[in-house]
Amino acid sequence: MSAESCDVVIVGAGVAGMSAAALLAKDFGQSVVVLEQAPFIGGRTFTVVGKGNRVVIDGIEMDAHEFQKALGYARIILGKCTPDIETIFEKGLLDGLTFEGGGHGLFWGDKSRVQCVLNHIGEHIHMPLNKGFGFVKWNGEGRPGSFFQVKKGKPYEWMSPEGYRKTVEQLHAMATLSRDELAGLMNISLQHWLEQRDLHPEAYDYIKVLAASQTVQAEPAMTPAADFLGYMAIAREIGMNLVSGSVATVGGQGPIAIPLKMEEVLRTHGGDVRRNNPVREVLIEGGRVTGVVCEGEGGRRTINADRVVCTIPSRHMFKVLPRQAFPPDWVSRLETEYWGAGIMTGWGVFKRSIWRDVGIEPSSFIFMPGIIREGYIGAVDMVMTEVTAWGDGRAGRGPDGKHDFVFSTALTDREMRDPAKVDRVIETCEAWGRAAFPSWDEDMEFMIWTPAPEGYGFWRPVGTERPDVKSPFLDGLYLAGDQYGRRLWGGGVDGAALSAVLCVDAMMGSRLEEQIFPSYHRGIPEVSARSALHRR
Ligand SMILES: Cc1cc2nc3c(=O)[nH]c(=O)nc-3n(C[C@H](O)[C@H](O)[C@H](O)COP(=O)(O)OP(=O)(O)OC[C@H]3O[C@@H](n4cnc5c(N)ncnc54)[C@H](O)[C@@H]3O)c2cc1C
Numbered sequence: 001m002s003a004e005s006c007d008v009v010i011v012g013a014g015v016a017g018m019s020a021a022a023l024l025a026k027d028f029g030q031s032v033v034v035l036e037q038a039p040f041i042g043g044r045t046f047t048v049v050g051k052g053n054r055v056v057i058d059g060i061e062m063d064a065h066e067f068q069k070a071l072g073y074a075r076i077i078l079g080k081c082t083p084d085i086e087t088i089f090e091k092g093l094l095d096g097l098t099f100e101g102g103g104h105g106l107f108w109g110d111k112s113r114v115q116c117v118l119n120h121i122g123e124h125i126h127m128p129l130n131k132g133f134g135f136v137k138w139n140g141e142g143r144p145g146s147f148f149q150v151k152k153g154k155p156y157e158w159m160s161p162e163g164y165r166k167t168v169e170q171l172h173a174m175a176t177l178s179r180d181e182l183a184g185l186m187n188i189s190l191q192h193w194l195e196q197r198d199l200h201p202e203a204y205d206y207i208k209v210l211a212a213s214q215t216v217q218a219e220p221a222m223t224p225a226a227d228f229l230g231y232m233a234i235a236r237e238i239g240m241n242l243v244s245g246s247v248a249t250v251g252g253q254g255p256i257a258i259p260l261k262m263e264e265v266l267r268t269h270g271g272d273v274r275r276n277n278p279v280r281e282v283l284i285e286g287g288r289v290t291g292v293v294c295e296g297e298g299g300r301r302t303i304n305a306d307r308v309v310c311t312i313p314s315r316h317m318f319k320v321l322p323r324q325a326f327p328p329d330w331v332s333r334l335e336t337e338y339w340g341a342g343i344m345t346g347w348g349v350f351k352r353s354i355w356r357d358v359g360i361e362p363s364s365f366i367f368m369p370g371i372i373r374e375g376y377i378g379a380v381d382m383v384m385t386e387v388t389a390w391g392d393g394r395a396g397r398g399p400d401g402k403h404d405f406v407f408s409t410a411l412t413d414r415e416m417r418d419p420a421k422v423d424r425v426i427e428t429c430e431a432w433g434r435a436a437f438p439s440w441d442e443d444m445e446f447m448i449w450t451p452a453p454e455g456y457g458f459w460r461p462v463g464t465e466r467p468d469v470k471s472p473f474l475d476g477l478y479l480a481g482d483q484y485g486r487r488l489w490g491g492g493v494d495g496a497a498l499s500a501v502l503c504v505d506a507m508m509g510s511r512l513e514e515q516i517f518p519s520y521h522r523g524i525p526e527v528s529a530r531s532a533l534h535r536r
Helices: 015-028 064-074 085-090 113-120 161-175 179-184 190-195 201-215 225-238 254-268 314-319 328-337 387-393 419-436 492-508 512-516 526-535
Strands: 003-005 008-011 032-035 047-051 054-057 060-062 098-100 133-137 146-149 272-274 279-285 288-296 299-304 307-310 339-350 365-372 380-385 403-412 444-452 477-479
Touching: 008 015, 008 279, 008 288, 015 032, 015 113, 015 254, 015 492, 047 254, 060 064, 064 085, 085 444, 098 254, 113 254, 113 492, 113 512, 161 201, 161 225, 179 225, 190 201, 190 225, 201 225, 201 365, 201 380, 201 403, 254 272, 288 307, 307 492, 314 328, 339 419, 365 419, 380 419, 387 403, 403 419, 419 444, 477 492, 492 512
Parallel strands: 003 299, 008 032, 008 307, 032 272, 133 365, 307 477
Antiparallel strands: 047 054, 047 098, 054 060, 133 146, 279 288, 288 299, 339 403, 339 444, 365 380, 380 403
């Protein structure tokens, strides 16, 4: 086995790994090697762009079979397709269209954390926003429901006056929380926080779907309150809301453009990213990491480094880290108690915009709560939108005349792996589509459902901490990703970006967090979090 050396090895080329890599190389002159097991980088920001009867990801062209296999790298499952996936490919129905695994909705767009990281390394990726906010009141299966375009500052027309008053009260209470108060809310559930405030059922339905759209947690009792409340608390400071636009997409290449830009910066500063290079083992000697063993074209090789950043989602990290190096109860908790926040996407493309027919601006972000209330851990809420219409119709995600329609719902990983539960959601949504839009079948070109059981990574049970970015158990081991960091709040792409910055600061003793992020994007204050914990 040949050996080489570098300052830092990073395991995984998702948003977290690439953010950390670019920062370490550019700001600190560290020699960095990123090892990625997949033939493409990006991890869960897996994005394909249709090209004739194939799709392209990170320069690799794929047919239907290869596409299905590639989804597996982002732990996304190919579900029901209409027509079947081979026909969708053969007919070239994907030509010119962009579709991503993760990152359909990048909260705060050009004001997001990930954009802050890009700006810091001298880059920028335009992130066109939604405009408008719609609501569908579910009136039962086989019915179209009632449609509402939400107007800024106007009462929510689907609610009773009492329900609206209570909802506004809750939203106000959320928007005025300080960062110190958020720190104290890390260890209680969102359900508990809402109940303390005299939860009104209409407010509950609205806030629950809002929370699920941001944290992909379907059940407020399982959601650490601050992970959601953080989004609400910064809304005022950041000056964005759902009505004026606060969720973004990336045109062209889609969100994979983010790690690709970071790779350019890394390479300019002497770093390297190696695709098709799975790490098999993190090497440890005397309680500290000494490097990794990976597998590439030339076979197995060792890379020596006294610092390793592992970005593998927590439940899977012991595939490369020896369990015996950690306290058994910590390992057991990660493997058995942490649960996967799954997200299921239905992506359809239509010949025309069908939302206009029902009085909703197609560029709206649209909520449809509580379509299935029994048999799931939380009620099944749908978030929908026509992404091609974002950025005033110039999102650059498809040829003229194509209108996509994304359904998205949060289920737990366990539910997502139960075909009967998945099928029930799909059937319910498609039946609703047919009832709501008379030209549904006539206008639809295709529909692809993709359950992703671990879309938002693994969440800690309420009251426990996320694994921290610097391992207290092994010298030189760091963890970064959308689920790592005691001070992390939220999740998704922005969570991964914050975690990476916290990780680099922990490693280099720097304060990049303050340089890169405005105060509202920073981690939960540490000291207060501790004292808040003691106060409980
Ligand atoms: C279907 C879906 C929808 C989503 N929607 C949104 C959304 O709308 N908004 C949002 O903000 N977020 C969304 N997300 C979540 C978002 O994509 C993730 O939070 C984010 O991309 C996580 O980045 P990461 O770097 O932490 O982890 P990952 O992207 O998982 O990166 C980890 C990397 O490690 C690699 N790896 C694993 N094992 C090894 C090994 N042994 N050797 C080498 N490499 C290895 C993996 O291949 C991967 O590239 C969604 C995710 C999914 C799946």
